[in-house]
Amino acid sequence: MITSKQRSYLRSLGHNLEPIFQVGKGGLEEGFLKQIDDALEAREIIKISVLNNSGYEAREASDAICSELNCEGVQAIGNKIVxxxxxxxxxxxQLP
Structure with missing residues (x-):
């Protein structure tokens, strides 16, 4: 669990990132989760875009991914999650 100060710091890092994945109509399949897992290991922080046809809201997608991959949902605004x-x-x- 990260603190609010750490979450704020991570939000500032994630602000300038471009989304590297899109949650689409295929949803959260095993292969897609494996790619996210690999990207998190390599980069530590990533941004994902949630498309309208995915059937997920941004917060729902973030919660589902975090429960599967044991990561932290830093931010969910509009259709983007960090x-x-x-x-x-x-x-x-290095977290503060």
């Missing part, structure tokens, strides 16, 4: 998980191998982000 996720964070500390890397096991090489940590890049």
């Amino acid at each position: 996720l964070y998980r500390k890397s096991e191998k090489k940590q890049k982000i």
Whole structure:
């Protein structure tokens, strides 16, 4: 669990990121979750776009992904979500 100060710091890092994945009508399939898992390990913080035809609201998609991948939902605004998980191998982000 991250603190509100850490969440604020991560939101500032995620603000300038471009979404690297889109949750579409295929939903949250196993292969898609594996790609997100790999991206979180490599980058620690990622932004995902939730399309209207996915059947998910941004907060629902964030909660579903976080429960599957054991990551933190940093932010869900509009149709964008920002996720964070500390890397096991090489940590890049130092939380305050």
